[in-house]
Amino acid sequence: MPAAKAVPLATFLASSARGGLDNDLPSARAAADESARAAADEEQAAGTKYVVEWNGNGPLPLPPDVVKANLNNKTFTASNRLHTKPPASVEEFKAKLADLVLEYFDSADVMEVIRQLEELQMPRHHEQLVRRAIMLSLERSDREREMAAVLIASLHVRRIISSTQVFDAFITLLEMSADLQLDCPTADAMLAHFLADAVLDGCLTPTFILEPPPLSLRLSAEQKSAAERILGEAKGRLREGTALAAPTDALQVPLDVVKVAIESLVAEYLQASDLGEVSRRLREGQVLLPLRHEVVKRGVRVAMQRGAHECESVSRLISALYGATLPAAEVARGFEALVEEATDLALDMPETPRLLGNFIARAVSDEVLAASFIEHALRTKAHADDAGATALKRAKSLLAIGHSSHRMARIWGPRAMAASAPVEEVKGIFQGIVDEFYMSRDASEARSALAELGVVHSFHHEFAKKLLRRGVEGSTAERQMALGLLAQLTASAEPTVARESVSQGFERLLGGVSHLR
Numbered sequence: 001m002p003a004a005k006a007v008p009l010a011t012f013l014a015s016s017a018r019g020g021l022d023n024d025l026p027s028a029r030a031a032a033d034e035s036a037r038a039a040a041d042e043e044q045a046a047g048t049k050y051v052v053e054w055n056g057n058g059p060l061p062l063p064p065d066v067v068k069a070n071l072n073n074k075t076f077t078a079s080n081r082l083h084t085k086p087p088a089s090v091e092e093f094k095a096k097l098a099d100l101v102l103e104y105f106d107s108a109d110v111m112e113v114i115r116q117l118e119e120l121q122m123p124r125h126h127e128q129l130v131r132r133a134i135m136l137s138l139e140r141s142d143r144e145r146e147m148a149a150v151l152i153a154s155l156h157v158r159r160i161i162s163s164t165q166v167f168d169a170f171i172t173l174l175e176m177s178a179d180l181q182l183d184c185p186t187a188d189a190m191l192a193h194f195l196a197d198a199v200l201d202g203c204l205t206p207t208f209i210l211e212p213p214p215l216s217l218r219l220s221a222e223q224k225s226a227a228e229r230i231l232g233e234a235k236g237r238l239r240e241g242t243a244l245a246a247p248t249d250a251l252q253v254p255l256d257v258v259k260v261a262i263e264s265l266v267a268e269y270l271q272a273s274d275l276g277e278v279s280r281r282l283r284e285g286q287v288l289l290p291l292r293h294e295v296v297k298r299g300v301r302v303a304m305q306r307g308a309h310e311c312e313s314v315s316r317l318i319s320a321l322y323g324a325t326l327p328a329a330e331v332a333r334g335f336e337a338l339v340e341e342a343t344d345l346a347l348d349m350p351e352t353p354r355l356l357g358n359f360i361a362r363a364v365s366d367e368v369l370a371a372s373f374i375e376h377a378l379r380t381k382a383h384a385d386d387a388g389a390t391a392l393k394r395a396k397s398l399l400a401i402g403h404s405s406h407r408m409a410r411i412w413g414p415r416a417m418a419a420s421a422p423v424e425e426v427k428g429i430f431q432g433i434v435d436e437f438y439m440s441r442d443a444s445e446a447r448s449a450l451a452e453l454g455v456v457h458s459f460h461h462e463f464a465k466k467l468l469r470r471g472v473e474g475s476t477a478e479r480q481m482a483l484g485l486l487a488q489l490t491a492s493a494e495p496t497v498a499r500e501s502v503s504q505g506f507e508r509l510l511g512g513v514s515h516l517r
Helices: 009-017 028-040 042-052 064-069 090-107 110-120 127-138 142-157 163-175 177-183 187-200 221-239 248-252 255-272 275-283 293-306 308-321 328-340 342-348 352-365 372-380 387-400 404-409 414-420 423-440 443-453 461-473 476-489 499-511
Strands: none
Touching: 090 110, 090 127, 090 142, 110 142, 127 142, 127 163, 127 187, 142 163, 142 187, 163 177, 163 187, 163 221, 163 328, 177 187, 177 221, 187 221, 255 275, 255 293, 255 308, 275 308, 293 308, 293 328, 293 352, 308 352, 328 342, 328 352, 328 372, 328 387, 342 352, 342 387, 352 372, 352 387, 352 404, 372 387, 387 404, 423 443, 423 461, 423 476, 443 476, 461 476, 461 499
Protein backbone atom coordinates (compact mmCIF):
# COMPACT_ATOMS: atom_id res chain seq x y z
CA MET A 1 0.00 0.00 0.00
CA PRO A 2 1.59 3.33 -1.01
CA ALA A 3 2.45 5.75 1.80
CA ALA A 4 -0.11 8.48 2.46
CA LYS A 5 0.87 11.93 1.31
CA ALA A 6 0.24 14.99 3.50
CA VAL A 7 -2.47 17.34 2.29
CA PRO A 8 -2.11 21.11 2.99
CA LEU A 9 -4.64 22.35 5.53
CA ALA A 10 -5.70 25.18 3.18
CA THR A 11 -6.58 22.58 0.54
CA PHE A 12 -8.60 20.56 3.02
CA LEU A 13 -10.50 23.60 4.24
CA ALA A 14 -11.18 24.74 0.67
CA SER A 15 -12.52 21.32 -0.23
CA SER A 16 -14.73 21.20 2.84
CA ALA A 17 -16.06 24.70 2.16
CA ARG A 18 -17.45 23.60 -1.24
CA GLY A 19 -19.77 21.17 0.48
CA GLY A 20 -18.11 17.82 -0.29
CA LEU A 21 -19.20 14.70 1.53
CA ASP A 22 -17.74 14.08 4.93
CA ASN A 23 -15.83 11.04 3.62
CA ASP A 24 -14.82 12.64 0.35
CA LEU A 25 -11.29 13.64 1.39
CA PRO A 26 -9.06 15.15 -1.33
CA SER A 27 -6.52 12.77 -2.91
CA ALA A 28 -2.83 13.49 -3.25
CA ARG A 29 -3.29 14.07 -7.03
CA ALA A 30 -6.12 16.48 -6.42
CA ALA A 31 -4.04 18.38 -3.94
CA ALA A 32 -2.06 20.23 -6.61
CA ASP A 33 -5.21 21.31 -8.44
CA GLU A 34 -6.80 22.42 -5.20
CA SER A 35 -3.67 24.35 -4.25
CA ALA A 36 -3.82 26.20 -7.56
CA ARG A 37 -7.45 27.10 -7.02
CA ALA A 38 -6.66 28.21 -3.47
CA ALA A 39 -3.89 30.47 -4.74
CA ALA A 40 -6.25 31.98 -7.30
CA ASP A 41 -8.86 32.65 -4.68
CA GLU A 42 -6.95 35.23 -2.59
CA GLU A 43 -9.75 36.01 -0.22
CA GLN A 44 -10.33 32.39 0.66
CA ALA A 45 -6.61 31.74 1.04
CA ALA A 46 -6.29 34.79 3.29
CA GLY A 47 -9.19 33.54 5.32
CA THR A 48 -7.38 30.33 6.26
CA LYS A 49 -3.79 31.57 6.27
CA TYR A 50 -3.94 32.92 9.82
CA VAL A 51 -4.79 29.42 11.11
CA VAL A 52 -2.32 27.55 8.89
CA GLU A 53 0.63 29.74 9.93
CA TRP A 54 -0.06 29.62 13.67
CA ASN A 55 2.68 27.56 15.36
CA GLY A 56 0.68 26.82 18.50
CA ASN A 57 2.61 29.26 20.71
CA GLY A 58 0.80 32.23 22.19
CA PRO A 59 -2.62 33.53 21.19
CA LEU A 60 -4.06 33.00 17.71
CA PRO A 61 -3.21 35.80 15.24
CA LEU A 62 -6.07 38.14 14.39
CA PRO A 63 -8.14 37.02 11.37
CA PRO A 64 -7.56 39.06 8.18
CA ASP A 65 -11.01 40.65 8.26
CA VAL A 66 -10.33 41.93 11.77
CA VAL A 67 -6.91 43.23 10.74
CA LYS A 68 -8.43 45.03 7.73
CA ALA A 69 -11.14 46.59 9.87
CA ASN A 70 -8.55 47.83 12.35
CA LEU A 71 -6.53 50.48 10.54
CA ASN A 72 -4.11 51.00 13.42
CA ASN A 73 -3.48 47.26 13.68
CA LYS A 74 -3.99 47.29 17.46
CA THR A 75 -5.02 44.25 19.40
CA PHE A 76 -7.67 45.15 21.98
CA THR A 77 -6.65 42.91 24.85
CA ALA A 78 -8.78 41.45 27.60
CA SER A 79 -9.59 37.87 28.52
CA ASN A 80 -9.89 36.88 24.82
CA ARG A 81 -7.67 38.67 22.32
CA LEU A 82 -9.68 37.47 19.33
CA HIS A 83 -13.14 38.56 20.40
CA THR A 84 -12.57 41.65 22.59
CA LYS A 85 -13.97 44.85 21.13
CA PRO A 86 -12.62 48.38 21.53
CA PRO A 87 -14.29 50.57 24.20
CA ALA A 88 -17.69 51.89 23.23
CA SER A 89 -18.17 55.56 22.48
CA VAL A 90 -20.30 57.65 24.85
CA GLU A 91 -23.16 57.62 22.33
CA GLU A 92 -22.97 53.84 21.92
CA PHE A 93 -22.84 53.40 25.68
CA LYS A 94 -25.96 55.52 26.21
CA ALA A 95 -27.82 53.69 23.44
CA LYS A 96 -26.91 50.31 24.91
CA LEU A 97 -27.98 51.15 28.46
CA ALA A 98 -31.73 51.09 27.80
CA ASP A 99 -31.56 47.62 26.21
CA LEU A 100 -29.27 46.41 29.00
CA VAL A 101 -31.67 47.54 31.75
CA LEU A 102 -34.77 46.18 30.00
CA GLU A 103 -33.06 42.82 29.46
CA TYR A 104 -32.21 42.80 33.17
CA PHE A 105 -35.88 43.45 34.10
CA ASP A 106 -36.78 40.34 32.08
CA SER A 107 -33.94 38.05 33.20
CA ALA A 108 -33.02 39.37 36.70
CA ASP A 109 -29.44 38.37 35.82
CA VAL A 110 -27.05 40.78 37.57
CA MET A 111 -23.98 38.89 36.29
CA GLU A 112 -25.09 39.44 32.69
CA VAL A 113 -25.30 43.18 33.36
CA ILE A 114 -21.78 43.08 34.80
CA ARG A 115 -20.52 41.16 31.76
CA GLN A 116 -22.01 43.67 29.34
CA LEU A 117 -20.64 46.63 31.31
CA GLU A 118 -17.17 45.13 31.20
CA GLU A 119 -17.55 44.61 27.47
CA LEU A 120 -18.52 48.26 26.94
CA GLN A 121 -15.42 49.40 28.90
CA MET A 122 -16.84 52.76 30.05
CA PRO A 123 -16.45 52.64 33.86
CA ARG A 124 -16.31 56.43 34.21
CA HIS A 125 -19.85 56.75 32.87
CA HIS A 126 -21.56 54.15 35.05
CA GLU A 127 -23.58 56.81 36.89
CA GLN A 128 -25.74 56.90 33.74
CA LEU A 129 -26.74 53.28 34.42
CA VAL A 130 -28.02 54.27 37.88
CA ARG A 131 -30.04 57.09 36.41
CA ARG A 132 -31.39 55.04 33.51
CA ALA A 133 -32.38 52.05 35.68
CA ILE A 134 -34.38 54.28 38.04
CA MET A 135 -36.06 56.26 35.27
CA LEU A 136 -37.09 53.15 33.32
CA SER A 137 -38.57 51.61 36.47
CA LEU A 138 -40.76 54.60 37.39
CA GLU A 139 -43.58 53.71 34.98
CA ARG A 140 -43.35 50.00 35.70
CA SER A 141 -44.41 47.83 38.62
CA ASP A 142 -42.96 47.52 42.11
CA ARG A 143 -41.10 44.43 40.90
CA GLU A 144 -38.98 46.43 38.44
CA ARG A 145 -38.36 49.18 40.98
CA GLU A 146 -37.17 46.64 43.53
CA MET A 147 -34.97 45.04 40.87
CA ALA A 148 -33.46 48.43 40.01
CA ALA A 149 -32.58 49.04 43.68
CA VAL A 150 -31.06 45.55 43.93
CA LEU A 151 -29.02 46.14 40.77
CA ILE A 152 -27.59 49.43 42.06
CA ALA A 153 -26.69 47.89 45.43
CA SER A 154 -25.15 44.81 43.76
CA LEU A 155 -22.99 46.86 41.42
CA HIS A 156 -21.93 49.16 44.25
CA VAL A 157 -20.89 46.37 46.61
CA ARG A 158 -18.76 44.93 43.77
CA ARG A 159 -17.31 48.44 43.26
CA ILE A 160 -18.44 48.48 39.62
CA ILE A 161 -20.13 51.77 40.46
CA SER A 162 -18.73 54.08 43.11
CA SER A 163 -20.52 56.08 45.79
CA THR A 164 -19.57 59.22 43.88
CA GLN A 165 -21.32 57.93 40.76
CA VAL A 166 -24.45 57.10 42.77
CA PHE A 167 -24.23 60.59 44.31
CA ASP A 168 -23.99 62.25 40.87
CA ALA A 169 -26.89 60.18 39.53
CA PHE A 170 -29.22 61.20 42.37
CA ILE A 171 -28.20 64.86 42.06
CA THR A 172 -29.27 64.75 38.41
CA LEU A 173 -32.51 62.95 39.28
CA LEU A 174 -33.34 65.53 41.96
CA GLU A 175 -32.72 68.38 39.53
CA MET A 176 -35.01 66.83 36.89
CA SER A 177 -37.64 65.54 39.33
CA ALA A 178 -40.17 68.24 38.45
CA ASP A 179 -40.03 67.21 34.78
CA LEU A 180 -40.31 63.52 35.69
CA GLN A 181 -43.52 64.23 37.61
CA LEU A 182 -45.16 65.57 34.46
CA ASP A 183 -45.03 62.07 32.95
CA CYS A 184 -45.28 60.16 36.22
CA PRO A 185 -47.19 62.02 38.98
CA THR A 186 -45.92 59.66 41.70
CA ALA A 187 -42.24 60.07 40.68
CA ASP A 188 -41.44 62.13 43.80
CA ALA A 189 -42.47 59.37 46.21
CA MET A 190 -40.64 56.73 44.17
CA LEU A 191 -37.46 58.79 44.00
CA ALA A 192 -37.60 59.34 47.77
CA HIS A 193 -37.91 55.58 48.19
CA PHE A 194 -34.92 54.97 45.88
CA LEU A 195 -32.89 57.59 47.74
CA ALA A 196 -33.61 56.09 51.16
CA ASP A 197 -32.81 52.60 49.83
CA ALA A 198 -29.46 53.84 48.48
CA VAL A 199 -28.54 55.09 51.96
CA LEU A 200 -29.75 51.95 53.72
CA ASP A 201 -27.84 49.78 51.22
CA GLY A 202 -24.63 51.73 51.83
CA CYS A 203 -24.44 53.29 48.36
CA LEU A 204 -24.80 56.80 49.81
CA THR A 205 -24.01 58.23 53.22
CA PRO A 206 -26.86 59.66 55.36
CA THR A 207 -25.32 63.11 54.96
CA PHE A 208 -26.76 63.26 51.42
CA ILE A 209 -30.23 63.47 52.98
CA LEU A 210 -29.45 65.05 56.36
CA GLU A 211 -27.29 67.80 54.83
CA PRO A 212 -28.32 67.94 51.15
CA PRO A 213 -25.66 68.97 48.62
CA PRO A 214 -26.19 72.20 46.65
CA LEU A 215 -28.27 71.88 43.50
CA SER A 216 -27.86 73.79 40.26
CA LEU A 217 -28.38 77.55 40.50
CA ARG A 218 -30.30 77.41 37.22
CA LEU A 219 -33.24 75.56 38.79
CA SER A 220 -36.54 77.36 39.06
CA ALA A 221 -38.39 77.74 42.36
CA GLU A 222 -40.74 74.93 41.33
CA GLN A 223 -37.85 72.59 40.54
CA LYS A 224 -36.14 73.36 43.85
CA SER A 225 -39.39 72.77 45.72
CA ALA A 226 -39.82 69.35 44.05
CA ALA A 227 -36.28 68.33 45.03
CA GLU A 228 -36.79 69.50 48.62
CA ARG A 229 -40.02 67.48 48.92
CA ILE A 230 -38.20 64.33 47.79
CA LEU A 231 -35.38 64.90 50.29
CA GLY A 232 -37.88 65.51 53.09
CA GLU A 233 -39.77 62.32 52.32
CA ALA A 234 -36.51 60.36 52.05
CA LYS A 235 -35.51 61.63 55.48
CA GLY A 236 -38.79 60.33 56.89
CA ARG A 237 -38.22 56.94 55.28
CA LEU A 238 -34.74 56.79 56.80
CA ARG A 239 -36.18 57.26 60.26
CA GLU A 240 -38.25 54.15 59.61
CA GLY A 241 -35.14 52.18 58.56
CA THR A 242 -33.99 49.06 60.36
CA ALA A 243 -31.79 49.38 63.44
CA LEU A 244 -29.04 47.39 61.73
CA ALA A 245 -28.76 49.53 58.63
CA ALA A 246 -29.56 53.01 59.95
CA PRO A 247 -30.40 53.38 63.64
CA THR A 248 -33.26 55.78 64.23
CA ASP A 249 -31.31 57.56 66.97
CA ALA A 250 -28.53 58.40 64.50
CA LEU A 251 -30.94 60.49 62.50
CA GLN A 252 -32.46 62.36 65.45
CA VAL A 253 -29.14 64.07 66.27
CA PRO A 254 -28.45 67.14 64.11
CA LEU A 255 -25.55 66.55 61.73
CA ASP A 256 -23.71 69.64 62.96
CA VAL A 257 -23.72 68.20 66.48
CA VAL A 258 -22.32 64.90 65.18
CA LYS A 259 -19.53 66.68 63.30
CA VAL A 260 -18.58 68.67 66.40
CA ALA A 261 -18.52 65.43 68.42
CA ILE A 262 -16.22 63.78 65.86
CA GLU A 263 -13.85 66.75 65.73
CA SER A 264 -13.71 66.80 69.54
CA LEU A 265 -13.06 63.06 69.58
CA VAL A 266 -10.19 63.34 67.09
CA ALA A 267 -8.64 66.34 68.86
CA GLU A 268 -8.69 64.60 72.25
CA TYR A 269 -7.20 61.45 70.74
CA LEU A 270 -4.34 63.35 69.09
CA GLN A 271 -3.56 64.96 72.42
CA ALA A 272 -3.85 61.90 74.68
CA SER A 273 -3.34 58.99 72.20
CA ASP A 274 -5.97 57.00 74.12
CA LEU A 275 -7.33 54.45 71.63
CA GLY A 276 -9.50 52.80 74.28
CA GLU A 277 -11.34 56.02 75.03
CA VAL A 278 -12.15 56.63 71.37
CA SER A 279 -13.44 53.08 70.97
CA ARG A 280 -15.55 53.35 74.12
CA ARG A 281 -17.20 56.59 73.04
CA LEU A 282 -18.01 55.18 69.61
CA ARG A 283 -19.50 52.02 71.10
CA GLU A 284 -21.60 54.11 73.47
CA GLY A 285 -23.19 55.73 70.45
CA GLN A 286 -21.71 59.23 70.33
CA VAL A 287 -21.15 58.59 66.62
CA LEU A 288 -23.41 55.84 65.32
CA LEU A 289 -22.64 53.44 62.53
CA PRO A 290 -23.98 55.23 59.41
CA LEU A 291 -21.76 58.26 60.12
CA ARG A 292 -18.53 56.62 61.27
CA HIS A 293 -16.88 57.18 57.90
CA GLU A 294 -16.71 60.78 59.10
CA VAL A 295 -14.20 59.66 61.76
CA VAL A 296 -11.89 58.47 58.99
CA LYS A 297 -12.47 61.52 56.81
CA ARG A 298 -12.08 64.15 59.52
CA GLY A 299 -9.24 62.33 61.26
CA VAL A 300 -7.18 62.14 58.06
CA ARG A 301 -8.01 65.73 57.14
CA VAL A 302 -6.87 67.07 60.53
CA ALA A 303 -3.73 64.93 60.53
CA MET A 304 -2.66 66.15 57.07
CA GLN A 305 -2.91 69.73 58.33
CA ARG A 306 -0.66 69.04 61.33
CA GLY A 307 2.30 66.75 60.75
CA ALA A 308 3.86 63.30 60.51
CA HIS A 309 3.24 62.44 64.17
CA GLU A 310 -0.49 63.08 63.83
CA CYS A 311 -0.61 61.17 60.53
CA GLU A 312 0.94 58.14 62.23
CA SER A 313 -1.52 58.46 65.13
CA VAL A 314 -4.57 58.56 62.83
CA SER A 315 -3.28 55.59 60.82
CA ARG A 316 -3.03 53.65 64.06
CA LEU A 317 -6.48 54.84 65.12
CA ILE A 318 -8.12 53.55 61.93
CA SER A 319 -6.34 50.22 62.27
CA ALA A 320 -7.27 49.86 65.96
CA LEU A 321 -10.97 50.68 65.40
CA TYR A 322 -11.31 48.45 62.31
CA GLY A 323 -13.88 45.70 62.72
CA ALA A 324 -17.14 45.96 64.63
CA THR A 325 -16.46 49.54 65.74
CA LEU A 326 -15.37 50.77 62.30
CA PRO A 327 -16.56 48.38 59.56
CA ALA A 328 -14.70 47.99 56.27
CA ALA A 329 -17.50 49.75 54.38
CA GLU A 330 -17.17 52.86 56.57
CA VAL A 331 -13.39 52.93 56.10
CA ALA A 332 -13.86 52.72 52.32
CA ARG A 333 -16.53 55.46 52.39
CA GLY A 334 -14.21 57.75 54.34
CA PHE A 335 -11.33 57.35 51.90
CA GLU A 336 -13.64 57.62 48.90
CA ALA A 337 -14.89 60.97 50.22
CA LEU A 338 -11.29 62.14 50.77
CA VAL A 339 -10.33 61.20 47.20
CA GLU A 340 -13.27 63.17 45.83
CA GLU A 341 -12.51 66.30 47.86
CA ALA A 342 -8.72 66.08 47.37
CA THR A 343 -8.71 68.81 44.71
CA ASP A 344 -10.39 71.25 47.10
CA LEU A 345 -8.08 70.25 49.96
CA ALA A 346 -5.04 70.78 47.74
CA LEU A 347 -5.91 74.48 47.40
CA ASP A 348 -4.95 74.99 51.06
CA MET A 349 -2.61 71.98 51.36
CA PRO A 350 -0.50 71.47 48.22
CA GLU A 351 0.90 68.26 49.76
CA THR A 352 -2.55 66.64 49.76
CA PRO A 353 -1.88 64.14 46.90
CA ARG A 354 1.30 62.86 48.58
CA LEU A 355 -0.14 62.68 52.09
CA LEU A 356 -3.46 61.14 51.05
CA GLY A 357 -1.59 58.62 48.88
CA ASN A 358 0.47 57.66 51.94
CA PHE A 359 -2.69 57.23 54.03
CA ILE A 360 -4.34 55.01 51.42
CA ALA A 361 -1.22 52.87 50.98
CA ARG A 362 -0.86 52.49 54.75
CA ALA A 363 -4.53 51.51 55.11
CA VAL A 364 -4.17 48.83 52.42
CA SER A 365 -0.97 47.56 54.06
CA ASP A 366 -2.71 47.43 57.45
CA GLU A 367 -5.51 45.42 55.77
CA VAL A 368 -8.26 47.85 56.77
CA LEU A 369 -8.86 48.88 53.14
CA ALA A 370 -9.23 46.38 50.31
CA ALA A 371 -6.33 46.28 47.85
CA SER A 372 -8.88 46.51 45.02
CA PHE A 373 -10.02 49.94 46.31
CA ILE A 374 -7.27 51.75 44.42
CA GLU A 375 -7.84 50.08 41.07
CA HIS A 376 -11.63 50.44 41.23
CA ALA A 377 -11.39 54.08 42.30
CA LEU A 378 -9.06 54.85 39.39
CA ARG A 379 -11.36 53.09 36.91
CA THR A 380 -14.42 55.07 37.98
CA LYS A 381 -12.65 58.42 38.52
CA ALA A 382 -14.24 61.06 36.31
CA HIS A 383 -11.06 63.18 36.17
CA ALA A 384 -7.97 61.05 35.62
CA ASP A 385 -5.45 63.81 36.41
CA ASP A 386 -6.84 65.62 39.47
CA ALA A 387 -5.41 65.53 43.01
CA GLY A 388 -7.50 62.51 43.98
CA ALA A 389 -6.27 60.47 41.03
CA THR A 390 -2.69 61.52 41.80
CA ALA A 391 -3.09 60.28 45.38
CA LEU A 392 -4.45 56.94 44.17
CA LYS A 393 -1.58 56.52 41.69
CA ARG A 394 0.94 57.32 44.42
CA ALA A 395 -0.61 54.71 46.72
CA LYS A 396 -0.48 52.16 43.91
CA SER A 397 3.21 52.83 43.23
CA LEU A 398 4.09 52.66 46.94
CA LEU A 399 2.45 49.28 47.33
CA ALA A 400 4.24 47.97 44.23
CA ILE A 401 7.66 48.48 45.85
CA GLY A 402 9.28 45.37 47.33
CA HIS A 403 8.87 44.75 51.08
CA SER A 404 5.95 47.19 51.05
CA SER A 405 4.61 46.08 54.46
CA HIS A 406 7.88 47.04 56.16
CA ARG A 407 8.01 50.34 54.28
CA MET A 408 4.36 51.22 54.92
CA ALA A 409 4.80 50.67 58.69
CA ARG A 410 7.39 53.49 58.59
CA ILE A 411 5.78 55.65 55.92
CA TRP A 412 5.41 58.64 58.24
CA GLY A 413 9.06 58.38 59.34
CA PRO A 414 10.70 56.62 62.30
CA ARG A 415 10.26 59.65 64.55
CA ALA A 416 6.49 59.70 64.08
CA MET A 417 6.31 55.93 64.41
CA ALA A 418 8.24 55.88 67.70
CA ALA A 419 6.27 58.81 69.12
CA SER A 420 2.98 56.95 68.63
CA ALA A 421 4.21 53.43 69.32
CA PRO A 422 3.71 51.51 72.57
CA VAL A 423 6.74 51.05 74.83
CA GLU A 424 7.28 47.43 73.77
CA GLU A 425 7.34 48.47 70.11
CA VAL A 426 9.95 51.17 70.80
CA LYS A 427 12.07 48.56 72.60
CA GLY A 428 11.85 46.41 69.48
CA ILE A 429 13.05 49.36 67.36
CA PHE A 430 16.04 49.82 69.70
CA GLN A 431 16.86 46.14 69.36
CA GLY A 432 16.73 46.45 65.59
CA ILE A 433 19.24 49.35 65.67
CA VAL A 434 21.58 47.28 67.87
CA ASP A 435 21.37 44.24 65.59
CA GLU A 436 21.95 46.38 62.49
CA PHE A 437 25.00 48.00 64.10
CA TYR A 438 26.64 44.67 64.86
CA MET A 439 26.01 43.52 61.30
CA SER A 440 27.18 46.69 59.51
CA ARG A 441 29.74 47.97 62.10
CA ASP A 442 28.65 51.44 61.03
CA ALA A 443 28.53 53.73 64.08
CA SER A 444 27.39 56.75 62.06
CA GLU A 445 24.37 54.81 60.76
CA ALA A 446 23.40 53.83 64.34
CA ARG A 447 23.70 57.47 65.44
CA SER A 448 21.53 58.63 62.51
CA ALA A 449 18.91 55.98 63.29
CA LEU A 450 18.69 57.11 66.93
CA ALA A 451 18.48 60.76 65.92
CA GLU A 452 15.71 60.09 63.37
CA LEU A 453 13.78 58.07 65.92
CA GLY A 454 13.33 61.18 68.05
CA VAL A 455 12.66 59.25 71.28
CA VAL A 456 13.06 61.38 74.40
CA HIS A 457 16.49 61.10 76.04
CA SER A 458 14.97 59.74 79.23
CA PHE A 459 14.20 56.51 77.36
CA HIS A 460 17.67 56.04 75.83
CA HIS A 461 18.70 53.94 78.82
CA GLU A 462 16.80 51.08 77.16
CA PHE A 463 19.02 51.37 74.07
CA ALA A 464 22.17 51.48 76.21
CA LYS A 465 21.03 48.39 78.11
CA LYS A 466 20.36 46.39 74.94
CA LEU A 467 23.68 47.43 73.40
CA LEU A 468 25.66 46.53 76.54
CA ARG A 469 23.84 43.24 76.97
CA ARG A 470 24.76 42.25 73.41
CA GLY A 471 28.40 43.14 74.15
CA VAL A 472 28.51 41.23 77.45
CA GLU A 473 27.01 38.13 75.86
CA GLY A 474 29.30 38.37 72.79
CA SER A 475 32.99 38.23 72.08
CA THR A 476 35.72 40.63 73.17
CA ALA A 477 35.49 42.37 69.81
CA GLU A 478 31.75 42.88 70.26
CA ARG A 479 32.30 44.34 73.73
CA GLN A 480 34.79 46.79 72.24
CA MET A 481 32.27 47.72 69.55
CA ALA A 482 29.58 48.45 72.17
CA LEU A 483 31.89 50.64 74.26
CA GLY A 484 33.19 52.43 71.18
CA LEU A 485 29.66 53.26 69.98
CA LEU A 486 28.61 54.56 73.40
CA ALA A 487 31.72 56.72 73.50
CA GLN A 488 30.80 58.30 70.15
CA LEU A 489 27.15 58.78 71.10
CA THR A 490 28.05 60.62 74.34
CA ALA A 491 31.11 62.56 73.12
CA SER A 492 29.71 65.76 71.57
CA ALA A 493 28.46 68.90 73.33
CA GLU A 494 24.91 67.84 72.41
CA PRO A 495 25.18 64.05 72.75
CA THR A 496 22.82 61.68 70.95
CA VAL A 497 22.66 59.62 74.16
CA ALA A 498 23.13 61.33 77.54
CA ARG A 499 25.73 59.96 79.96
CA GLU A 500 22.99 59.56 82.56
CA SER A 501 21.14 57.23 80.17
CA VAL A 502 24.29 55.10 79.76
CA SER A 503 24.72 54.91 83.55
CA GLN A 504 21.07 53.93 83.96
CA GLY A 505 21.50 51.31 81.26
CA PHE A 506 24.47 49.82 83.19
CA GLU A 507 22.41 49.75 86.39
CA ARG A 508 19.50 48.00 84.72
CA LEU A 509 21.84 45.47 83.14
CA LEU A 510 23.47 44.72 86.50
CA GLY A 511 20.02 44.32 88.05
CA GLY A 512 19.33 41.46 85.65
CA VAL A 513 22.86 39.99 85.74
CA SER A 514 21.56 36.62 86.96
CA HIS A 515 19.97 36.07 83.56
CA LEU A 516 23.26 36.50 81.68
CA ARG A 517 25.71 33.73 80.89
